[in-house]
Amino acid sequence: MAMTAVRETPPASRSAPDAGHEAADAGLEAVFEATLAADERVEPRDWMPDGYRATLIRQIAQHAHSEIIGMQPEANWITRAPSLRRKAILMAKVQDEAGHGLYLYSAAETLGASRDELLDKLHSGRQRYSSIFNYPTLTWADVGAIGWLVDGAAIINQVPLCRCSYGPYARAMVRICKEESFHQRQGFESLLALSQGTPEQHAMAQDAVDRWWWPSLMMFGPPDADSTHSAQSMAWKIKRHSNDELRQRFVDICVPQAEALGLTLPDPELRWNDERGHYDYGAIDWDEFQQVLRGNGPCNEQRLTRRRRAHDNGAWVREAASAYAAKHGPEER
Ligand SMILES: [Fe+2]
Numbered sequence: 220m221a222m223t224a225v226r227e228t229p230p231a232s233r234s235a236p237d238a239g240h241e242a243a244d245a246g247l248e249a250v251f252e253a254t255l256a257a258d259e260r261v262e263p264r265d266w267m268p269d270g271y272r273a274t275l276i277r278q279i280a281q282h283a284h285s286e287i288i289g290m291q292p293e294a295n296w297i298t299r300a301p302s303l304r305r306k307a308i309l310m311a312k313v314q315d316e317a318g319h320g321l322y323l324y325s326a327a328e329t330l331g332a333s334r335d336e337l338l339d340k341l342h343s344g345r346q347r348y349s350s351i352f353n354y355p356t357l358t359w360a361d362v363g364a365i366g367w368l369v370d371g372a373a374i375i376n377q378v379p380l381c382r383c384s385y386g387p388y389a390r391a392m393v394r395i396c397k398e399e400s401f402h403q404r405q406g407f408e409s410l411l412a413l414s415q416g417t418p419e420q421h422a423m424a425q426d427a428v429d430r431w432w433w434p435s436l437m438m439f440g441p442p443d444a445d446s447t448h449s450a451q452s453m454a455w456k457i458k459r460h461s462n463d464e465l466r467q468r469f470v471d472i473c474v475p476q477a478e479a480l481g482l483t484l485p486d487p488e489l490r491w492n493d494e495r496g497h498y499d500y501g502a503i504d505w506d507e508f509q510q511v512l513r514g515n516g517p518c519n520e521q522r523l524t525r526r527r528r529a530h531d532n533g534a535w536v537r538e539a540a541s542a543y544a545a546k547h548g549p550e551e552r
């Protein structure tokens with residue numbers, strides 16, 4: 220996906236009121252609103268409110284960071300995959316996640332963000348990535364549980380983003396969701412093999428699901444009542460469904476899948492509610508979520524340290540690529 224970074228001229232400064240500028244801005248804003256109302260896409264060269272641009276950069280960057288940090292917990296098992304087939308699948312999946320990061324950083328660049336700056340914010344802790352990747356992968360079964368639950372939750376979150384109002388983000392998500400769907404299925408298939416294997420393998424699969432279930436539910440973000448950015452993001456059609464709505468959809472999908480796997484979900488309050496037409500589920504430990512967000516999860520330190528080291532080790536590649544580009548010029552690239 221070749222995307223050129225296009226930085227629109229920011230709207231005229233409001234500190235020097237000018238009737239002409241104000242009228243022009245109002246006209247541009249009306250076009251922007253009409254685009255949203257018609258469910259059409261906002262493109263990089265279109266005028267957009269500063270807040271819309273900033274919200275998208277923050278969200279897309281956080282998403283991109285999650286993709287590349289998310290490579291670490293699973294990469295931990297590549298050398299110890301139980302068969303060549305499993306190893307090849309896992310390598311392909313981890314590589315896909317790097318690709319997702321690439322599409323997303325490119326989408327952020329179309330909004331005028333610099334990739335170096337975004338990575339710097341990740342490395343210095345000024346921008347976040349999904350809290351789920353701060354949990355450890357203790358056994359091989361964790362790879363299956365991540366595919367089934369973490370990639371599964373990602374799909375529920377991301378399918379609506381294919382209709383996001385910002386064109387480059389929406390289009391990146393279409394491709395990403397296709398790959399996430401493969402990730403989810405391979406996780407399910409891997410867990411099924413373990414669940415139907417020896418008693419030890421079954422216990423390992425159950426233990427992994429027990430540890431990943433609640434953190435997966437936290438991936439949908441805080442409850443609607445505490446979600447600070449939601450209302451504006453819904454109005455801008457960046458977000459299409461509330462956190463709780465998506466979380467409920469995930470629970471409803473997972474319960475029958477867990478039955479098919481022959482595994483249980485670690486929630487004694489999980490039961491079908493006829494009146495609501497949904498599964499009820501127990502209370503989520505939001506204190507744990509906040510602790511992990513604040514950097515106190517089991518692996519926060521380890522993930523960022525490894526990420527910074529990988530970035531430093533790759534400096535020579537970036538330098539060589541820049542030198543090559545400078546030597547050959549854009550026409551030969
Ligand atoms: Fe991904």
Ligand SMILES: [Fe+2]
Binds near residue numbers: 316370373398399402
């Ligand atoms: Fe994935």
